[in-house]
Amino acid sequence: MTEKIKLITPRLPRGFEDRSPGEIAAVDAMIGKIRQVYERYGFDPVETPLFEYTEALGKFLPDTDRPNAGVFSLQDDDEQWLSLRYDLTAPLARYFAENFEALPKPYRSYRAGYVFRNEKPGPGRFRQFMQFDADTVGAAGPEADAEMCMMMADVMDALGLAGKYVVRVNNRKVLDGVLEAAGVAGEEQKLTVLRAVDKLDKFGIEGVRLLLGAGRKDESGDFTRGAGLSEAQAGVVLDYVGGKPPADNAGIAELAAMQALFDAAGYGPDRIRIDPSVVRGLEYYTGPVFEIELTFKVQNEKGQDVVFGSVGGGGRYDGLVSRFRREPVPATGFSIGVSRLANALKLTGNLGAEEPAGPVVVLVMDRDRTASYQAMVAELRQAGIRAEMFLGSTKNFGKQLAYADKRNSPAVIIEGSQEREQGIVQVKDLVAGKQAAQAITDNAEWKAARPGQFEVKRQELVSAIQQLLGEQG
Incomplete structure (x- = not known):
């Protein structure tokens, strides 16, 4: 009696996602447009590894023996802790410090890549x-800060989002001055106040007032503990949020x-705007902070606009590189x-959502003639055309055609014994065939019409295939 093998259930880990060819192509096209703007501004690419020594990631590390909260970590054979990068900024700081003598100053770079968060996943929250x-x-x-804001605006324009965004700008020095004037002491209380200010757009002035005080209860009854400020202290913060800047x-x-730089370069308040409610949550910002906000309405999970x-x-993070070097290094x-930007482009119709065209498929009608079919494939490939020979086990014409259709193939090539004797091949234009099939309701009529099919020497x-692909665009 043979032992029954236990099958493994195929499961995607929580907080991760698979991507289809269409999604990959659409995001690649989006990234290409962003890259063009970055390079127009004089920025060059650099790539850092997915792993860094854990101590290099700094601010995210807990005070534990195993640094695995917030980041994914492991020990190498030298018992050194390594972690998957949490963002792309800390690795850049390490790279700049390690290559300090060789790099130009200022050093202008861009980077694209995956980052990892060892946190509880949820809707729109990925690991x-x-x-x-x-x-x-x-x-x-x-x-340098103003240039970043202008480049952000130009990126949005390049992606077709003109009129649908605003780059909002503030300065942590202003916020720090307000907190000092309000008598806010202690890092934890400061962070709670900053988080409250950051909720202005979501909860309004009265919601922020509650979060600055004892706390706020939402519609579901969940209570968020506040910063515990007195009315007078909260008043100083609310005056600032309401548009009264400190002297x-x-x-x-x-x-x-x-x-002044925005005005000189022609970036009006419809594109870049000073906004006292911008906080940015990361603790290492030391000066100007900015964010791109998309201003169009969408519906949330409750159906609300x-x-x-x-x-x-x-923003500006002048202290990050200085963790590696004694002298101050501004940045x-x-x-x-x-992913979030791609979702926005999808909602506005500015993200190409179509599946990329598949290869031309040479169908295998006679198994003993595979060398002939392979020769066709080789000729097409040498001409720069995506092509493949059907490698499945079925001889059924309909199933081979269904395979090509599922591959989003623009055309299939058919050569049976009759065609071979005549020195011709049949080309079936699958794009034209689909269009023609929509007007044919009778299956027998469809078979007789053979829509989109023609023969060539x-x-x-x-x-013939080059001409067909050109007509399909």
């Missing part, structure tokens, strides 16, 4: 997702300098969430 970053390391002035603040001067929201952002940059096969 692996793609980012596309651009950074300038070694430039201290607001000019004598270095951040205000930097924002004014950036605004909401603004699509942020698809990327960044600024931004990151685009590729064998020696003219390549030129």
Whole structure:
């Protein structure tokens, strides 16, 4: 009696996703447009590995023996902790510090790739997702920050989102000054206040007031604990959020300098806007912060109209590279969430969602003539045409045709013994065939009409396929 083998259930891990050829092609096209803008601004590509030494990732690491909260970690054979990168910025800081002498200053680079978060997955929250970053390391002035904002705007325009976005800009120095004036002490309380300010668009002034105080209960009854500020303290913060800037603040001067650059370059408030509610959650920002917000409405899971929201952002992080070097190294940059931006483009009709065209398929009508079919495939490939010979086991014509259809093939090539004797091949235009089939309701009529099918001389096969593909576009 043979032992029954237990089959493994095929399961996609939670927080990860598979991508189809159509999705890959659409995102690649989007990334290509972003890359063109980055390179037009003078940025060059650089690639860092998926793994870094865990200590290089810095701010995300917990104080535990096994650094595996927030990041995915392992130990190598030297007992060194390695972690999958959490973002693309910390690896850039390591790369710049390690290659400091060889790199130009300022150093302008862009990077695209997957990052990993060891966090609980949920709707729209993944453990692996793609980012596309651009950074300038070694430039201290607001000019570098302003350039990032203008480049973000140009990226949105290049993707067909003109009029559907705004780049919102603030400065952490302004926020720090407001917190100091309000008497907010302690890092935890500061972060709670900043998170409350960040919810202005979502909850409005009154919602922020509650989060600055004891806390806020939402419609479901869930309670979010507040920052515990007094009414007077909360008033200082709310005055700022409401548009009353603090006097004598270095951040205000930097924002004014950036605004002058936006005006000079022709970027109006419809594209780039100073906004006191922009916080950005990461703790390492030290100056200007900015984010791209898409302003069109979408429906949430409850069927309510909401603004699509942020698809990327960044800011100045002058302290990050200094973790590796004693001297201060200024830096600024931004990151685009590729998957979220692709979803936005899909909603606006600006993301090519069609499956890419498959290969021309040479059907195998006679098994003892495979060398002849392979010769056709080779000729097509040498002419730069995607092509393949059917390699399945079935001899059934209909099933081979169904295979080509599932491959999104533009055409199939048919050569039976009769065609071979006459020195011809049959070409079936699957695109025209589908269009013609929509007007034919009778199966017998469809078979008799053989829509989209024509014959060509064998020696003219390549030129006939080239012409067909050109007509299909």
